[in-house]
Amino acid sequence: MTIADSRPASSPAPYRRPRFARWMERHGKWLIIAPPLAYLFVFFLIPFAFALKISFADLTLRVPPFSDILTVGANDHIRLALNFANYKYLFTDDVYVLSYLYSLRTAFFSTLICLLVGYPMAYAIARSSKSLQNVLLMVIILPFWTSFLLRVYALEGIIQEHGVLNWVLLHLGLIHRPLMLMQTTPAVYLGIIYSYLPYMVLPLFATLEKLDASLLEAAADLGSPPWRAFLDVTLPLSMPGVIAGSMLVFIPAIGEFVIPSILGGPNNLMIGRVLWDEFFSNRDWPVAAAVSIVFLVFLVGPIAIYQHYNVKQLES
Amino acid sequence: MDQRASPVLMTILFAGIAFLYLPMLVLIAYSFNQSALVSVWGGFSTVWYDRLLHNPQILDAAWLSLRIAITASTGAVVLGTLAAIALVRFRRFRGRFLLTGMVNAPLVMPEIITGITQLLLFISMLNTIGWPHRGALTIVIAHIAFCTSYVTITVQSRLQSADRSLEEAAMDLGAGPVGAFLDTTLPIIAPALVSSWLLCLTLSLDDLVISSLVSGPGASTLPMVIYSKVKLGVTPDINALASLIIALVGACVLIAGATLRRAERQRLREQQFAERSEAAP
Incomplete structure (x- = not known):
């Protein structure tokens, strides 16, 4: 541009930039946009289309174990055979509906407890001095970097029959027989809260940190008791953090596999485990695909809420 | 906020915080227990570490996991950074909505769904175009897909706060757009690139569900070996392995955090110095 502009206006032949440069100026941004767009499209979005297709297929005894829904007939007619039996099966066999509801309940209550524990933690960090804040954030983030699988396994060492928790409670005389927590539903709750607590604290901290303290002072000056100021000022202003944190815990918790599989009992039927078994033990891929699709349909709502708040926060 | 917490x-x-750390500390303590039974303290010993270092199954799996993680996080940093630049710098383009969705959805998508759908894709691809064979390659492809999101989110917020006037100044001085970006903005987002690379490394090293689903026979990553051992029962050597991983990750995060913070402070100081020397004629 600078070269073209600096030429005298009377110059007879206007300066033409080389064709490549002009092309780059108009379409060059696609060199940046296209690779991630194409990659995620092929390896993240397209797979859902394949799952949808296979959910309409029949179970067969070949490799891979499902039929083609599109077949070319004898007289070159393309036949589309949609088999809705997999979906019908999901709603006739109780196990899927029950496990889905059970997963929802488990995820809901663990998210609630995470919020009740995480909110005061985030609040305390937000009110600390800047230097302490950095240390505390580091402390909260650090477990997030260590292995998820190993942390769930580590929890086993605390809550098992001869674990630390029972040892302490027995020695304090609070209980007389060891608590049998392993392979129970409370163990699954504990596992989810333990694993996902940092996901709750961080977005909450992000919104609470930005909160203007003078608003609270104003509320106090106008005669609000602290609890009233909290309900009227702090809580509404921290709603984006509450929603982002809750969704970050709730959505993955519904589909959680590792925690119920290690800490939960054999009849703990969370949807993730049912799917896993359908896949690896029963090898019924069309039904597994149908379960995934139905599951996904139910997730669209919560994901959209999360997306909405997340994008707004990132772009503000 | 600047009010004392009660x-x-x-x-x-x-x-x-104690709740978050106690299980890990107990695990480390158990790893030095001579007895194979968790309930009995048999005295201090490093026998399980010794056993671990002579277990070819675990060592092979660890080496495979490390190679997968390095490849996947490098790929994800490249793709994720491009996506972040696209989302921050080009306000309007066709597919922006799609890209935003595809970047944010993997963060909350249950792994089991991502894994199953990707497996179905790989199977269908193998049937029609004969590629890719399930194994380390499909694990890498799947890991890049979910790691890219984490990179984009991290780099995006960093890019947003980056001052564009430096880049414009460089372009006024004759640098091309790419050169200007590399010289001025890249150093500013470099810490975000490093930290997101490290984050992808740990996410990939840790992934069990997606890896188990998309992997083929013969490719067992470390989490897959750990999971099958944990499901089988008493695993004192896994205690040792877990302690090593926790110690290693802890040390890396602390060192990386300190280094990044120092680099950042250095950069801010230089910037202030430059501004001050500009102000004083």
């Missing part, structure tokens, strides 16, 4: 709040905070 003692009650601080107590909850420290109880929460």
Whole structure:
């Protein structure tokens, strides 16, 4: 541009930039946009289309174990055979509906407890001095970097029959027989809260940190008791953090596999485990695909809420 | 906010932190237990570490996991950074909505769904175009897909706060757009690139569900070996392995954090110095 502009206006032949440069100026941004767009499209979005297709297929005894829904007939007619039996099966066999509801309940209550524990933690960090804040954030983030699988396994060492928790409670005389927590539903709750607590604290901290303290002072000056100021000022202003944190815990918790599989009992039927078994033990891929699709349909709502708040926060 | 937190709040905070750390500390203590039974303290010993270092199954799996993680996080940093630049710098383009969705959805998508759908894709691809064979390659492809999101989110917020005037100044001085970006903005987002690369490394090293689903026979990553051992029962060598991983990751995060913070402070100081020398004629 600078070269073209600096030429005298009377110059007879206007300066033409080389064709490549002009092309780059108009379409060059696609060199940046296209690779991630194409990659995620092929390896993240397209797979859902394949799952949808296979959910309409029949179970067969070949490799891979499902039929083609599109077949070319004898007289070159393309036949589309949609088999809705997999979906019908999901709603006739109780196990899927029950496990889905059970997963929802488990995820809901663990998210609630995470919020009740995480909110005061985030609040305390937000009110600390800047230097302490950095240390505390580091402390909260650090477990997030260590292995998820190993942390769930580590929890086993605390809550098992001869674990630390029972040892302490027995020695304090609070209980007389060891608590049998392993392979129970409370163990699954504990596992989810333990694993996902940092996901709750961080977005909450992000919104609470930005909160203007003078608003609270104003509320106090106008005669609000602290609890009233909290309900009227702090809580509404921290709603984006509450929603982002809750969704970050709730959505993955519904589909959680590792925690119920290690800490939960054999009849703990969370949807993730049912799917896993359908896949690896029963090898019924069309039904597994149908379960995934139905599951996904139910997730669209919560994901959209999360997306909405997340994008707004990132772009503000 | 600058009001003191009440003692009650601080107590909850420290109880929460204790809750996060206690299981890991107990695990480390168990790893030095001579007895194979968790219930009995058989005296201090490093026998399980010794056993671990002579277990070819675990060592092979660890080496495979490391190679997969390095490849996947490098790929994800490249793709994720491009996506972040696209989302921050080009306000309007066809597919922006799609890209935003595809970047944010993997963060909350249950792994089991991502894994199953990707497996179905790989199977269908193998049937029609004969590629890719399931194994380390499909694990890498799947890991890049979910790691890219984490990179984009991290780099995006960093890019947004980056001052564009430096880049414009470089372009006024004759640099091309790419050169200007590399010379001025890249150093500013470099810490975000490093930290997101490290984050992808740990996410990939840790992934069990997606890896198990998309992997083929013969490619067992470390989490897959750990999971099958944990499901089988008494696993004192896994205690040792877990302690090593926790110690290693802890040390890396602390060092990386300190280094990044120092680099950042250095950069801010230089910037201030430059501004001050500009102001004084």
